[in-house]
Amino acid sequence: MTLDEIRAQIDAIDSSLLALLEQRMDWVKKVGDLKKSNQTLIYRPEREKAIIERLSTLSEGKLSPKAIEAIFLEIFAVSRHHEMPERVAYLGPEGSFTHQAAESRFGTLSDYVALPEIRSVFEAVSTERVRFGVVPIENNQAGSVVETIDCLSEFDLHIAAEHIMPIHFCLASNSEKIQDIKRIYSKDIAFRQCGKFLKEMFPPDITLVPVASTSQAVLQAKDDKHSAALCAPVAAKIHLVPILFENIEDSELNQTRFLILAKDFENQLSGNDTTSIIAKLPDTPGSLARFLDDFVQAGISLSKIESRPLKGQSGFSYQFIIDFEGHKEQNHVKALLKKHENHVKWLGSFVKSN
Numbered sequence: 577m578t579l580d581e582i583r584a585q586i587d588a589i590d591s592s593l594l595a596l597l598e599q600r601m602d603w604v605k606k607v608g609d610l611k612k613s614n615q616t617l618i619y620r621p622e623r624e625k626a627i628i629e630r631l632s633t634l635s636e637g638k639l640s641p642k643a644i645e646a647i648f649l650e651i652f653a654v655s656r657h658h659e660m661p662e663r664v665a666y667l668g669p670e671g672s673f674t675h676q677a678a679e680s681r682f683g684t685l686s687d688y689v690a691l692p693e694i695r696s697v698f699e700a701v702s703t704e705r706v707r708f709g710v711v712p713i714e715n716n717q718a719g720s721v722v723e724t725i726d727c728l729s730e731f732d733l734h735i736a737a738e739h740i741m742p743i744h745f746c747l748a749s750n751s752e753k754i755q756d757i758k759r760i761y762s763k764d765i766a767f768r769q770c771g772k773f774l775k776e777m778f779p780p781d782i783t784l785v786p787v788a789s790t791s792q793a794v795l796q797a798k799d800d801k802h803s804a805a806l807c808a809p810v811a812a813k814i815h816l817v818p819i820l821f822e823n824i825e826d827s828e829l830n831q832t833r834f835l836i837l838a839k840d841f842e843n844q845l846s847g848n849d850t851t852s853i854i855a856k857l858p859d860t861p862g863s864l865a866r867f868l869d870d871f872v873q874a875g876i877s878l879s880k881i882e883s884r885p886l887k888g889q890s891g892f893s894y895q896f897i898i899d900f901e902g903h904k905e906q907n908h909v910k911a912l913l914k915k916h917e918n919h920v921k922w923l924g925s926f927v928k929s930n
């Protein structure tokens with residue numbers, strides 16, 4: 577077969593794909609109209625996950641589940657945009673890892689608002705300036721993003737979904753020689769993900785300057801020949817700063833988990849859900865042990881528990897952010913949440929991303 581003949585086959589398939597996608601949009605529009613008349617939510621992460629899982633089992637193997645997910649997340653984003661365009665805020669500036677997470681979930685068509693701090697994303701969702709917000713919550717090598725945990729406690733928002741993404745750092749700088757670099761900008765948690773590289777390449781007295789995000793770091797370093805940024809390669813490219821080293825994270829298994837935040841959001845049960853809560857337990861001996869024992873008795877597995885100081889209090893009082901398996905609408909979870917309703921804040925029950 578000649579190249580032209582092969583391309584003619586591809587063109588024919590693309591035409592069929594387009595016709596099918598247009599047909600899909602007609603049905604999506606009907607769902608959107610139904611949802612508008614019932615005043616129900618457009619974004620249904622658990623339905624999207626179920627579609628991706630079903631298609632992954634149908635695939636003949638030429639497309640991996642990750643490839644199917646990437647293609648269909650974009651189709652869902654376009655579909656939602658067709659049902660009702662929604663604004664999404666993320667921790668920016670443009671080119672941050674959070675921006676990439678937001679685009680994976682909401683596609684390239686959504687109306688995005690890049691905000692300078694995690695707190696500003698919470699504020700934008702709270703005040704309904706945007707419908708959704710995207711923030712990082714934890715990295716599998718470096719631990720939690722404490723600003724996010726503190727804001728989850730402080731603001732009255734829900735977790736609509738999570739998104740887990742591999743994270744690869746680069747070092748970007750306008751400096752010609754690595755010896756000229758005196759300062760490195762990044763997000764605090766990013767320094768902890770690239771500790772080995774920093775130790776090998778720079779003297780111990782190098783100044784590490786924490787800033788609000790990795791893409792902000794590129795902007796800070798951009799015009800100074802003695803500065804560099806630890807950031808996503810895409811941030812360096814967008815902001816036109818040369819990349820000196822790539823893939824400099826300590827572990828190739830480096831992943832970050834992001835949260836999609838919304839006001840008044842409840843997912844339906846998917847059967848593979850995580851529930852997140854914040855527990856402010858009485859400051860008495862054994863209160864945490866008794867609380868956790870209720871999870872054991874209910875047969876509920878915890879996937880995360882982390883303590884954070886309770887702000888604005890004297891002494892040392894703590895709150896706990898807890899993730900566990902199950903959905904708020906399941907009876908055993910419902911009973912547990914009811915029993916502890918006075919000191920537990922429910923943040924969301926959402927389909928697990930894996």
Ligand SMILES: O=C(O)C(=O)C[C@]1(C(=O)O)C=C[C@@H](O)C=C1
Nearest residue numbers: 607618619620621623624652655
């Ligand atoms: O099934 C729905 O509820 C839809 O709105 C359709 C659709 C889709 O494109 O399949 C779009 C948005 C939702 O997040 C889930 C699925």
